[in-house]
Amino acid sequence: MSPTAEQNVEGSMVAKEEVCYRFHSKEGREFTLSKSAAHLSVLVKQMVPDLGIDDDEEIKTMRPIPLINVGSEALALVVKWCEHHKTMPAWEEEKWWLNERDAEMRRWEREFITAMSPDQLFNVFSAANYMDIKCLFDKCAEAVADMARGKSVEEIREVWILENDFTPEEQEKMNNENPWTVVLRDIDIKARPDEF
Template structure:
């Protein structure tokens, strides 16, 4: 933090931890950007981030920080960074990041997380998917058989 004084905002996670970050970093989230625009208050802004715990928020902000200065990097550098960033997130964090990106409106992170989940679930059987997402199979055996038959010639 040298030279010009940077505008800072304070984000408060759902478990009460405060994160002081630069405004331009926080504004990677459209939710925060809108909140700041509506508030109009310049100094000592405190924004509660509901439903996002401090662990998740810390990781989200790491993403935001990188992408706030994305112009300093080459496109493929950012791509590479994204890849590593999402790779190192464990399964729990991945889902929490997705939820956070949704509630905080961070499109890039949502896209990144969704792609990662997609790559994890590809090739799984419908039963494995149901177990993973705790989904109830609400088809009758006949209906399921019919869907199976109809899709047969496409790929199976």
């Protein structure tokens, strides 16, 4: 695949003349990401100069960058996000209130996030963390928090397929050492009495 392809993964459009980086997912599948979208990834911004690449011609001929911690499905979604956000200003982590998007962008982001299964969300969240894409990481973190809000520990374990590796004795010890556990459990029982 040419690094200046018109059509990218999952229908993300990249202008034909745009310079693109190439990446290999952990499965070895190749993806392209336009230079204008790649600025969202701190990993890419730091890696490219470290590789001694400083002009567009070198980018066009460079070997794909291996992303050994990012699966193909997650990378496809990351590329789609970045291409859609490539004209957005840099994400202000310390001044989160400056990151407000217009209504159309917020709608697109909400649809993008809610279309993912919990597994996909977790994998994209991990990929955004690995590639240091702050805007995507923050949106995934919000979604994970929303999924956990109001759920018991058991419900969260079920959603995220997490094993409870504590013995009953260890669990009891933790409950006794942390008095908030009892208070929060009582609040949860009062808030949802029909489930008990």
